Amino acid sequence: MAASVSRRSASRRRALRLEYLTIAWNAVEGALAILAGVLAGSIALTGFGLDSSVEVLASAVTTWQLRRPTRTRRDIALRVIGACYLVVALYVGFESSRRLFLGRHADASPLGVAVTAAAVVAMTALGLSKRRLARTLASSVLRAEANFSLLDAALSATVLVGLLADRTLGWWWADPGAALAVAAVAGREGVDGLRRRKEP
Numbered sequence: 001m002a003a004s005v006s007r008r009s010a011s012r013r014r015a016l017r018l019e020y021l022t023i024a025w026n027a028v029e030g031a032l033a034i035l036a037g038v039l040a041g042s043i044a045l046t047g048f049g050l051d052s053s054v055e056v057l058a059s060a061v062t063t064w065q066l067r068r069p070t071r072t073r074r075d076i077a078l079r080v081i082g083a084c085y086l087v088v089a090l091y092v093g094f095e096s097s098r099r100l101f102l103g104r105h106a107d108a109s110p111l112g113v114a115v116t117a118a119a120v121v122a123m124t125a126l127g128l129s130k131r132r133l134a135r136t137l138a139s140s141v142l143r144a145e146a147n148f149s150l151l152d153a154a155l156s157a158t159v160l161v162g163l164l165a166d167r168t169l170g171w172w173w174a175d176p177g178a179a180l181a182v183a184a185v186a187g188r189e190g191v192d193g194l195r196r197r198k199e200p
Contacts, residue, residue: 029049051151058148085151088186162177
């Protein structure tokens with residue numbers, strides 16, 4: 001029994017370290033992506049930066065819940081994470097649609113390509129590590145936040161493809177089109193998160 005409690009405590013400490021790392025990474029990633037998006041006029045990059053910023057909030061609330069796990073904290077954390085998904089979905093969806101309608105072109109962004117390429121690797125590794133610990137801890141909050149990290153990785157890859165397609169093939173619509181696809185996924189995750197039934 002004592003060994004089981006000790007392993008659980010060690011897993012919780014590892015999960016907290018991963019959350020601190022996620023917060024630090026996304027703070028830098030978000031700032032660089034928003035800067036690159038503003039400079040290039042890229043809604044996909046700006047939306048990606050916003051997603052990274054929201055990921056900081058999701059990680060912070062997950063850290064809060066992990067430090068003192070209670071049913072009330074769990075329910076609050078799940079609702080906050082669900083709302084974070086919807087914020088990303090609404091902003092990116094609206095701006096992407098507007099850019100497509102107006103035919104707005106994004107400029108080339110070497111910084112954006114570098115940031116999104118690095119994020120694909122970093123967020124995939126963090127998301128998978130947190131998902132494994134979520135199973136060990138039976139933590140629905142950590143699982144939801146791990147999925148948010150994997151969504152961030154998917155968004156990174158989608159934005160990267162859109163930027164490269166725009167730059168190499170001249171497909172100006174690839175940037176807002178890629179962002180729309182991510183907005184749809186984020187919206188679905190947000191609705192699912194807010195509708196999730198309370199667990200015992």
